[in-house]
Amino acid sequence: MTMNPISIWASSNGPSLCDLPAEIRLDICDAILDLSNIPRSYGYTAPLHIPHKTALHTHGMLLVNQAISAEYRQAFYERTKFFFRIDSHNAFRGIPELALQDQAQGQDAAETAAGLPNFWDAPDALLANLRHCTLFVEIGEVACHRQSAHSLSVLVRPSAGLRSFSPTEAPTLTSDEDVAAKDAAFDAAFVAAVHKLLDGMLQLRSVQLVWETTPGIRSYWETLTGDWTWEGLGEPFLEILMGKRLLREALVKVGDKENDLTRQAKRVEGKWMLTTIIRDLRIVVYMQ
Incomplete structure (x- = not known):
């Protein structure tokens, strides 16, 4: 008999995906998002109209339990x-x-x-x-x-x-x-x-x-x-x-x-690296 993947994840009897390290679970969430064809970018210029039921149907992992829901949300926002x-x-x-x-x-x-x-x-x-x-x-x-x-x-x-x-x-x-x-x-x-x-x-x-x-x-x-x-x-x-x-x-x-x-700031080994861009000219400055 084939068990629903979500049931395996949430199962309290025997081995469970919850026993895996957190980073592996996040990788699995990322794979689920890819398999579900969830976009990797969204653009909003007007009011949003996202039906609640549609969102839950698309992101069913949110209904497993609080821990998995939090990890799924984290994977979604990270990607x-x-x-x-x-x-x-x-x-x-x-x-x-x-x-x-x-x-x-x-x-x-x-x-x-x-x-x-x-x-x-x-x-x-x-x-x-x-x-x-x-x-x-x-x-x-x-x-x-x-x-x-x-x-x-x-x-x-x-x-x-x-x-x-x-x-x-x-x-x-x-x-x-x-x-x-x-x-x-x-x-x-x-x-x-x-x-x-x-x-x-x-x-x-x-x-x-x-x-x-x-x-x-x-x-x-x-x-x-x-x-x-x-x-x-x-x-x-x-x-x-x-x-x-x-x-x-x-x-x-x-x-x-x-x-x-344009100024770009990147945190490099605990310090901010600032780059000023004026057309094609770039000036780089390191700072604390």
């Missing part, structure tokens, strides 16, 4: 890379402060305050268990969107045949100082949300963070008032990521489609 994009389709949902006051959604604001920024309906547990992740942030495109509170949006809307001001913002944009303050608040909200998101990724081993600063309409490149530079968006996040105990490799990139600056 899987996740790609997340923040753009105008989800930014205002995850960071309501970016939107014009008359378009902000109070319900989303309350949900965001309670947990991680809710860009994709991804469970906090999924984000907390990620090992390998790319986060692509379209800050330029979001700022130009007609729903945005950024000054770029005010400039773009007339050219798109839209009203230049909303009733709630018209009295506030009375000087260059007001515009700069509004844009600074926009940037601060964006930075704080991405910081919170990365903070919630507790198990990261490798991560790529890309700040794409190209405005949605190229003719407005020269009108930027914010600090979309390496010092403003890159360096603080590289320091945050290098402070993560489990992280082994980080890449942070800031720039537009013509100019950008």
Whole structure:
């Protein structure tokens, strides 16, 4: 008689796969994932819609017992890379402060305050268990969107045949100082949300963070008032990521489609090796 593999794994009578060393069990989990044709990468740019029953049917090993479920989850996350994009389709949902006051959604604001920024309906547990992740942030495109509170949006809307001001913002944009303050608040909200998101990724081993600063309409490149530079968006996040105990490799990139600056950090024998990449030029520095 042939016994179900899961029954063998969970059996308490006689030899069991649970008697094998943990590293071999993880290899078996990895083989099961391959045989089940589970993808090795996922990309999320919109809210997730994964039926609970479908997930359990696909990942039946989660139902064996707590120990095997934990090892199966570990194998899944170790082998899987996740790609997340923040753009105008989800930014205002995850960071309501970016939107014009008359378009902000109070319900989303309350949900965001309670947990991680809710860009994709991804469970906090999924984000907390990620090992390998790319986060692509379209800050330029979001700022130009007609729903945005950024000054770029005010400039773009007339050219798109839209009203230049909303009733709630018209009295506030009375000087260059007001515009700069509004844009600074926009940037601060964006930075704080991405910081919170990365903070919630507790198990990261490798991560790529890309700040794409190209405005949605190229003719407005020269009108930027914010600090979309390496010092403003890159360096603080590289320091945050290098402070993560489990992280082994980080890449942070800031720039537009013509100019950008990339820094890569790798942990080598307990020390961080930093590589600065400006086009084809690479500068390598070792540090503690």
